[in-house]
Amino acid sequence: GAVVSQHPSRVICKSGTSVKIECRSLDFQATTMFWYRQFPKQSLMLMATSNEGSKATYEQGVEKDKFLINHASLTLSTLTVTSAHPEDSSFYICSVPNPRQSNTEAFFGQGTRLTVV
């Protein structure tokens, strides 16, 4: 069964509204989770590292006020796209490092297709 659950799988929102995406680790506790963004026909770009109990670490060029990350528990991280615009439309994927492999590999959520109209 799935190790990482990401919800929703698909969301359409109006420009200017905010959207929250959840990533849950079902099989083990995760002090760290990763958020990726994927544009059509492109690779995954790491946006940020979500850290339980502390601030997220954002990659260069990613607006932290635009993409709010909250890692409230050891099994849940959320990504909120604030004041969404059409250019934020993308496929967002979370991943959770596998502690049984010394965190050298990761499990991925099924992704969230965000469309801003």
Add this chain to the structure above:
Amino acid sequence: AQSVTQLDSQVPVFEEAPVELRCNYSSSVSVYLFWYVQYPNQGLQLLLKYLSGSTLVKGINGFEAEFNKSQTSFHLRKPSVHISDTAEYFCAVFSGGYNKLIFGAGTRLAVHP
């Protein structure tokens, strides 16, 4: 800095033919290497990984890859592909020094009947 280069953006191939998807990496520290597959509108599924030991790694769905340190490559191969192998394939490197996965641009494998 780490980077991953997938040399082919698209690879068309006929069913039951062999295929090789190329991947080269650069890193100044020891690395772990991965191949993931992504079907449309889905997340990523791990095909195989190299952490240490034998340089020939076997994965799921009949795929295998060979780690070549001197050529800094980790090419993915399958001796006979199926229509169901049509998907996007990503090579990735994980470095303990940076604690994150870096992905290549992806290779679209299109298997034709």
